[in-house]
Amino acid sequence: MKKVAVITGGGSGIGEATAKRFAKEGIRVCLLDLKEERAESVKEEIVRDGGEAFVLDVDVSDEERVVEALETVKQEWGHIDILFNNAGINGTLNSIEEMKVEEWDKTIHTNLRSTFLMVKHSIPYMKENGGSIIITSSINGNRTFSNFGMTAYSTSKAGQVAFMKMAALELAQYRIRVNAICPGAIETNIDQSTDKKESVKEIEIPVTYPEGSHPLEQKSGSPEQVADVVYFLASDASSHVTGTAMYVDGAESLL
Numbered sequence: 500m501k502k503v504a505v506i507t508g509g510g511s512g513i514g515e516a517t518a519k520r521f522a523k524e525g526i527r528v529c530l531l532d533l534k535e536e537r538a539e540s541v542k543e544e545i546v547r548d549g550g551e552a553f554v555l556d557v558d559v560s561d562e563e564r565v566v567e568a569l570e571t572v573k574q575e576w577g578h579i580d581i582l583f584n585n586a587g588i589n590g591t592l593n594s595i596e597e598m599k600v601e602e603w604d605k606t607i608h609t610n611l612r613s614t615f616l617m618v619k620h621s622i623p624y625m626k627e628n629g630g631s632i633i634i635t636s637s638i639n640g641n642r643t644f645s646n647f648g649m650t651a652y653s654t655s656k657a658g659q660v661a662f663m664k665m666a667a668l669e670l671a672q673y674r675i676r677v678n679a680i681c682p683g684a685i686e687t688n689i690d691q692s693t694d695k696k697e698s699v700k701e702i703e704i705p706v707t708y709p710e711g712s713h714p715l716e717q718k719s720g721s722p723e724q725v726a727d728v729v730y731f732l733a734s735d736a737s738s739h740v741t742g743t744a745m746y747v748d749g750a751e752s753l754l
């Protein structure tokens with residue numbers, strides 16, 4: 500039986516590359532995204548190359564839409580084996596003092612509340628046969644370097660790792676594995692979701708980037724390099740791996 504994957508943020512960047520990688524491996528992919536048009540063009544490419552995909556226009560922080568979407572996948576393909584919980588935004592970069600509650604909530608809801616909702620509502624569809632859940636966190640959940648104003652983002656990303664560990668323990672009884680990936684800088688469209696406020700400039704202290712701030716390759720990673728790791732965590736090649744946060748950053752976080 501063909502495996503079925505749900506991918507949030509499948510219309511761009513890491514989610515797009517992973518959808519294409521999964522489809523090449525014969526996995527059916529459902530792309531959940533706010534930007535339906537972009538996701539549709541990813542779907543078309545997948546189908547043109549012989550894969551199976553469909554798109555659902557879903558805000559992953561909206562519980563009702565999440566519940567409906569997962570039920571639609573069940574109706575369409577009968578089961579869910581893989582959840583790639585990946586949609587996220589940088590959000591508003593602001594000082595803590597100036598940060599509006601709505602700015603904070605938007606980032607936390609998009610990145611962290613959505614993770615809870617997606618995992619919570621996927622369990623009924625995965626618990627009978629087991630499966631794999633992969634959560635996209637970030638190296639910024641665990642460091643402050645060059646991260647000015649990204650308090651809400653970093654908090655959401657650290658929260659995702661804590662959530663992943665609790666979920667891995669709780670869902671082991673159903674043979675559902677739960678892992679996180681922590682990418683460093685990756686060439687995607689994420690900067691389009693960034694709103695940098697003036698206050699950040701005031702708190703920015705001069706930072707000299709170490710020579711070669713991406714030690715392994717002297718450049719940012721590609722979405723495809725991340726997709727390879729997600730595929731490993733989704734596949735049976737990682738059947739004894741759960742509760743792990745895997746860094747995909749070319750040693751950027753070691754500087």
Ligand code: NAD
Nearest residue numbers: 508511512513532533558559586587637684685687688689
């Ligand atoms: P991207 O902007 O290229 O893709 C993110 C996708 O998520 C977009 O298609 C967007 O429409 C979608 N999305 C945003 N909010 C949504 C919502 N509420 N509901 C449904 N879809 C929504 O960015 P990316 O870099 O591919 O980001 C993917 C994940 O990787 C994010 O969680 C991000 O925090 C994480 N990450 C990215 C980097 C990087 O340098 N690019 C580094 C570390 C972690």
